[in-house]
Amino acid sequence: MGESLFRRKCCREPVCKICCKADETIEHCLLLCDWAKKLWFGSSIGIMINERNICRFDNWLWMMLGEGRKGNDFQKALLASICWSIWKGRCNVIYQDMVLEPKKILRNATNLVNEFWVAKGWIKERVLPSFNREGSVWKTPNHGCTKVNIDGSFLSKTGKAGIGIIFRNNNGDLLKFVAEQAKSTSAFMSEALAPRKALDLIKLSGNGTYLIESDCEALVKTTTYVSFGFISRSCNKAADWLAVSGSKGVCLEGCSAQPPPSLAKLLLEDKVRCATTCNVGPCQIRTGIG
Structure with a gap:
């Protein structure tokens, strides 16, 4: 993380290398960066990230997982997969000079969980990410x-x-x-x-x-x-x-x-x-x- 490296005097500045709007903390990378917030909201989980409710990533994750209670295991796995895919996407942009593609990242995150669930026999059909699912949004009309x-x-x-x-x-x-x-x-x-x-x-x-x-x-x-x-x-x-x-x-x-x-x-x-x-x-x- 840029913020952690900056405190250790290992980099010149702590700012996020993608949005250049805030320090690169774990919370910012996985939740608060503009493209990450859009990805979370566009996923089948449909999470709207509210900055005022996020202090630490581990507290947010614990809350989203139901504070230890039983819940939808597929959604929990998808949440973890999205976190990993966001981090991997950031690394590809920063270190591999790749283009940031939120839709592709979300699709890959969903495919990871789908493939595992299908292989285990827990589900029979694949669940599509919301970015690719028709009819998932209300659309604005044409101009005028x-x-x-x-x-x-x-x-x-x-x-x-x-x-x-x-x-x-x-x-x-x-x-x-x-x-x-x-x-x-x-x-x-x-x-x-x-x-x-x-x-x-x-x-x-x-x-x-x-x-x-x-x-x-x-x-x-x-x-x-x-x-x-x-x-x-x-x-x-x-x-x-x-x-x-x-x-x-x-x-x-x-x-x-x-x-x-x-x-x-x-x-x-x-x-x-x-x-x-x-x-x-x-x-x-x-x-x-x-």
Whole structure:
């Protein structure tokens, strides 16, 4: 580590040789360096590194491994493999003058665990890293277009329903959001009420280019009169949160300056993951309704 070598007067400066922004400590190398943070967030584990919560690497690792408790062994092995692959990637860049390729590093880390698990017979199929997994991220619309994500929620036990609608621009910035209760007798009916409300809001918003997206495949297939796209549920968490809130009687309506903390967190995750995992393919089709 540059910081340790500097204290021993074995190098001229302790700064990280990749980002040149901070001292090269073990915490910085494996967790806090800009490309390492993006790699952790883009992995199938989906860890968002918060600098304020990291004091020592060993404490962070112990916390991530569940403080000794039993958990998902594959994810624990993948966590260790990512740590090793980040370190190896740094060494290749610094000492071998190789190009830094986060996607390749993540793929190699996942392959290491996959191959071992398959060889042991513990899993039968390979688990793809999130950077290569289609449908893992919400995507921003084209320039000048507004994306409208919608969702419907139906609580079969209570018969209550709600819809959620969220408008975002080509930068991923929030423009408008709505959550309201709806009268419905089925999950599909709840999903179908969402685009009707969205079209009413679009009409009030005036001229422009809009793309409506839903995670209900059956609804998308039956709609041909408007630009309508399908996305997986994992990409539609913000609209789903609004729809569930509406079904519980929590009616919300606001603009970019007013998102509730839980919604703001989902919006930030969408925006960061979209920027981190660019060039990801189109979303996968999810069967079923809801």
